Amino acid sequence: MIHPTRRSVLKTGAFFTCCCLGQFSLARAQSAGRVALPVTEFEDGVFAFSGIPEMMSANNRGEICNVGFIVGEEAVAVVDSGGSVAEGRALIASIRAVSDKPIRYLINTHMHPDHIFGNAAFEDTGATVVGHQSLPRALASRGDYYLRSFRESLGASLMADVKIIPPTKLIAGEETLDLGKRQLTLKAWKPAHTDNDLTVFDQQSQALFTGDLCFIDHLPTMDGSLRGWMEQLETLKTINAKLAVPGHGPVPSKWPEALEVERRYFETLARDIRKSIADGVPMAEAVKTAAQSERPNWRLFDEYNERNATAAFAELEWE
Structure with a gap:
């Protein structure tokens, strides 16, 4: 799999070469003292x-x-703020390089730090923070832990301005946000990657921001329910999207083909864990061998697979 560079995407079918930001627009952002995130x-x-x-x-x-x-005729909606306030500010610089319209919404697709640590950058924009109805509870439960645990890996400088900022507009089922002749459909999902996953579908372009319900290249990480995630893949694939922005992986990705590598991993993991349970293999041993056939297909396999297998074992042994 060829991963797009930070300057362009490759022309293959629906994929096409595109400069991230025009030189004039980029200069506008940099003249304001900010380095724009290459989009x-x-x-x-x-x-x-x-x-x-x-x-x-x-x-x-x-x-x-x-x-x-996403830029509408009246306003802009942002999907996730990134893993630091510095990234959030760079994202704002990218927006300002192409549009002076107000940032009306900051949509958080779920609770994980790489998606929400940039929220504080948007405090002065007037944006309404939007999230799954379960996101405030999840952030209240884990927010302090996230702030402590990532201080070492990111460093004091990057963490200095990070705050846990919960959403004020909550999505329970499906809801439409209007950006001015451009409507976004937000959908709250049952427990899967987490128990607070949200997707964003742009009706005009038929582009789907999946959050971490879709991983490509980077091994999926489980913080919700394996069975729930697998069951909801069927519903996800029925979304009439043309292209997708997965939570991790090439931008853009074909849809619904983007889900297939993830589906194969989940099916392999579930099959191996169920066999170990049926054979009476203890969890400590089962998690070391589960889904090992998938190792060549993923980055960060060693970092996350055993954790996924442990969560899967705990869930599947009671089915």
């Missing part, structure tokens, strides 16, 4: 940044997930 406009008014498939660290500034924004 790609892959559909008219739909921009995304492709994160690095690594663990969050000071070296990558926490810029490991995909973030983006």
Whole structure:
């Protein structure tokens, strides 16, 4: 799999070469004293940044997930703020390089730090923070832990301005946000990657921001329910999207083909864990061998697979 660079995407079918920001627009952002995050406009008014498939660290500034924004006739909506306030500010600079319209919404797709640590950058924009109805509870439960645990990996400088900022507009089922002749459909999902996953579908371009319900290249990480995630893949694939921005992976990605590598991993993991349970293999041993056939297909496999297998074992042994 060829991963798009931070300057362009490759012309392959629906994929096309595109400068991230015009020189004049980039100069506008930099003249304001801010370095813009390199984004790609892959559909008219739909921009995304492709994160690095690594663990969050000071070296990558926490810029490991995909973030983006959508420009309507009246306003802008941002999808996730990134892994640091510095990234959030760079994302705002990217927006200002192409549009002076107000940032009306900051949509958080779920609770994980790489997606929400940049929220504080948007405090002065007037943006309404939007999230799943369960996101405030999740942040109240884990927020302090996230702030403590990432201080070492990101460093004091990057963490200095990070705050846990919960959403004030909550999505329970499906709801439409209007950007001015451009409508976004937000959908809250049952427990899958987390128990607070949210997707964003732009009706005009048919572009889908999946949050971490879709991983490509970077091994999926489980903080919700394996069975729930697998069951909801069927519903996800019925979304009539043309292209997708996965939480991690190439921007853009074909849809619904983007889900297939993830589906294969989940099916392999579930099959191996169920066999171990049936054979009476203890959890401590089962998690070391589960889904090992998938190792060549993923980055960060060693960092996350055993954790996924442990969660899967705990869930599946009671089915």
